[in-house]
Amino acid sequence: MSVRFRLLLLIASTIILLPAVVVLALGMPAFGAHPLPYGDAINRDAPGQRHISNMVSAVNFDYRGFDTMGEEFMLVTAVTGAVMLLRGTRGESPGAEPEEVPGRSVQPAGEAIVLICRLMLPVSLLFGIYVVLHATATPGGGFQGGVIIASAVLLLYLGDGYRVWRSIVRSRLLHLCEGGAAAAFVLTGLVPMLLGHAFLENILPTGQFRDMLAGWLMQIENLAVAFAVAGGFAMLFLEFLEETRAPKGEE
Numbered sequence: 001m002s003v004r005f006r007l008l009l010l011i012a013s014t015i016i017l018l019p020a021v022v023v024l025a026l027g028m029p030a031f032g033a034h035p036l037p038y039g040d041a042i043n044r045d046a047p048g049q050r051h052i053s054n055m056v057s058a059v060n061f062d063y064r065g066f067d068t069m070g071e072e073f074m075l076v077t078a079v080t081g082a083v084m085l086l087r088g089t090r091g092e093s094p095g096a097e098p099e100e101v102p103g104r105s106v107q108p109a110g111e112a113i114v115l116i117c118r119l120m121l122p123v124s125l126l127f128g129i130y131v132v133l134h135a136t137a138t139p140g141g142g143f144q145g146g147v148i149i150a151s152a153v154l155l156l157y158l159g160d161g162y163r164v165w166r167s168i169v170r171s172r173l174l175h176l177c178e179g180g181a182a183a184a185f186v187l188t189g190l191v192p193m194l195l196g197h198a199f200l201e202n203i204l205p206t207g208q209f210r211d212m213l214a215g216w217l218m219q220i221e222n223l224a225v226a227f228a229v230a231g232g233f234a235m236l237f238l239e240f241l242e243e244t245r246a247p248k249g250e251e
Contacts, residue, residue, distance in 0.1 A: 131144050178235060
């Protein structure tokens with residue numbers, strides 16, 4: 001397919017779809033308005049029923065916690081698929097020696113970059129933990145905090161290089177972090193069933209309104225999501241960076 005044909009196809013598709021986009025845009029509700037009563041019901045009932053002030057967490061970890069469990073396993077499946085594809089070409093054995101391409105030598109990071117990364121790593125890590133722990137009190141939660149934590153670990157590679165990164169970050173620990181957290185989420189739902197309640201039913205005390213530890217069972221689910229997301233993203237970073245290492249043996 002030539003570049004000219006692809007360009008013509010793009011123009012034709014744009015002309016065909018543009019009227020539909022305009023109709024959809026004009027038919028959207030006004031900013032801040034919504035036609036469904038679901039959000040109003042959550043804002044009205046969740047503070048009294050669950051004693052938390054973050055309504056997004058109330059939906060994610062309580063009212064529709066089963067959907068969140070499905071989303072978590074979608075992430076686990078996606079990470080597993082990516083790992084299998086990458087390891088299928090280079091094998092399972094890890095290595096701490098980066099590959100060197102002729103004519104493209106790896107330049108060491110400047111002192112300013114190393115200093116900034118070393119300073120920002122603990123700050124980013126603490127901020128990620130803060131976001132995770134305040135899931136029921138303020139905007140935040142395990143999804144957002146888990147990504148921040150994984151990104152903070154990536155600063156180790158950016159500042160100190162591949163060898164240091166690979167000597168500290170271990171794939172087995174990340175496997176345990178991601179898989180164990182996903183299993184913990186399921187167990188959080190099964191334990192109430194063993195006691196005669198519904199799956200993921202909040203059988204623990206809900207605590208004080210706007211308290212950081214309010215929600216109790218939701219806190220366990222939130223921490224499980226945080227570990228799964230952090231482990232999953234860190235595993236992706238690790239596998240992609242493994243592609244830059246020097247092959248061993250017959251790889």
